[in-house]
Amino acid sequence: MEENKQHYGLIAEFKTVSGVMNAAEKIRDEGFTKWDVLTPFPIHGLDAAMGLKRSKVPFYTFFGGLAGFTLGVLMVWYMNAYDYPLTVGGKPFFSPIFPFPIFYELTILLAAFGTFFGMFITNKLPMHHHPLFEHLGFNRATDDHFWIVIETSDPKFNFDRIKTLLAALGGIEITLLENK
């Protein structure tokens, strides 16, 4: 459809948290897939209302932590026991016990990097160009207003039907967003 390329989606404003929650539940039940809720803060229970799956970030955390621990063990072994063993106080060159603080800290460090970058990767950020940006500030989506946007790329997108649906759910200021 020609219209789909020109426009990003239909967006509607909701005044209250419970209003946007109820609307999200209905839209989820209608079976839409390419849609989103813009909210200035995380609303408790909205993930379930939108039917979102559990976040994939823990996957990155786990592998970050695993990499950190492995790196720690290999580093201490290579440096103190293999490449240049130093005799200090008659202590063994390598043991899993004494350098444990090193393993521990590196596990946390790389797990934290995994989490941090995992958040950016799963969210596909940074993305400094997006059709929604024109809308955000002028409509206080990062301040105190809530918005639901249904994208034109959704297989179930039908302009008239969605406009009626959003209005019936209590959405106001229903606007068609341009794709820029």
Added chain:
Amino acid sequence: MAEILEHSIEKPEYLNLVKQENMPRAALVENHRDFHWITEKICGIVEAPTPTWWWVAFIVTSFVALFTFMGLTYLVSTGIGVWGLVSPINWGWAIVNFVFWIGIGHAGTLISAILCLLKQKWRTSINRPAEAMTIFAVMCAGLFPVFHVGRVWFAWWLFPLPIPQGVWPNFRSPLEWDVFAVSTYFTVSLLFWYMGMIPDLATIRDRAKKSAHKIRAYAYGIMAMGWRASNRHWSNFEMAYLLLAGLATPLVLSVHTIVSFDFAVSLLPGWHTTIFPPYFVAGAIFGGFAMVLTLMLPLRGIYRLHDLLTMHHIDNMAKIILATGSMVGYGYAMELFIAWYSGNPYEGFTFINRAFGQYGWAYCIMIICNVVSPQLFWFKYCRQNIVIVWIVCMFVNVGMWFERFVIIVTSLANDFLPSSWGYYSPTVVDIFTFFGTFGFFSALFLLFIRFIPMMAMAEMKAVIPKGDPHHPQHQLQD
């Protein structure tokens, strides 16, 4: 009711006198402020023209920071002898200051991570400044060991980097563990702090775009990483935030534990004690909370944040200071008890000497500031009186510095052999260097309150009744 009482014969009479107490939960944001009010309040601090007091404070603190710069320049150009370190006391103020500053940082992580895991919603209005405090305190802390190595231009040898001689760091040393603990702590705190502020930076970006502030919109836009308030993003963000809190919690406990290993792993009487890790961690949280209040109480007055940083918050923090201060007091008592109970004459002497020896005055300051002064917080009157809270916090700040001084210096000054005993006094260079770090810390904190949303707006919006879709008050408003 009467029937029930007749049937339950075993119920004692006095239970009839027991009445249910009506204890409403304190509001986290007072006066029913709404989302937009919070945005205006916090963004307004960043967006308003720079106030005159800020310039005065910034110039004064930057000037004070020059003392550190001068002290360190003189140290590097002359040699480590300009510090008051004389055998047997080779860990003087530098290490005292290091432990002091790193301890201050711990409250920030406690507030942001541990209270997050414990679902303590009152943390939302203090976590951002407390995390900023952590980062700046760790920066101050890091200066001291780096310069204490003597030849600072070789400080990078502390890291596992290849050097021409081919030797690697010795991972059997607690000092090397410290390098990893402190650098990990700094990095993770920075990641946590930055990630948490991305939605708030986006708020400033959008407001700047709306009011046509091009440079501001661009600068905050870059820092906000293209955040667009999407709930699909919030879902991952919340998960990442929770995981970072989960990672920072064992981290913060490990950092001061490892700092205490610097002492506990040695064989010196007064240092070689197993109680050090928990007692250092409690002390760090104690001192850190005092510093949070020291900074936040004046800011609360200046920026009129009374609705966001309520008496309930201050009361809670005072209670934590009381609890951790009492733990620290228990630690002091237990050290003395174990010194006696161990039957080791060197241990016994060290602790008697610590309390009544040549540094008895420092021990006395430590006990008064850390154990006696927080006991005022048993009384609600004291917890609700801003002036008393602030004064007690200053006592705690002083006391915690003296605690580290007492631990480090008394053990070193009077060790096994009386022939090698000494007395440590700082030189003017020591004093300048330490004094300057307060300027450095404060100047960084001033930059923080000027350029970064000082409180976590998004998090505060989520804890007010209007932000909770299931709150009864909200149903009424609908």
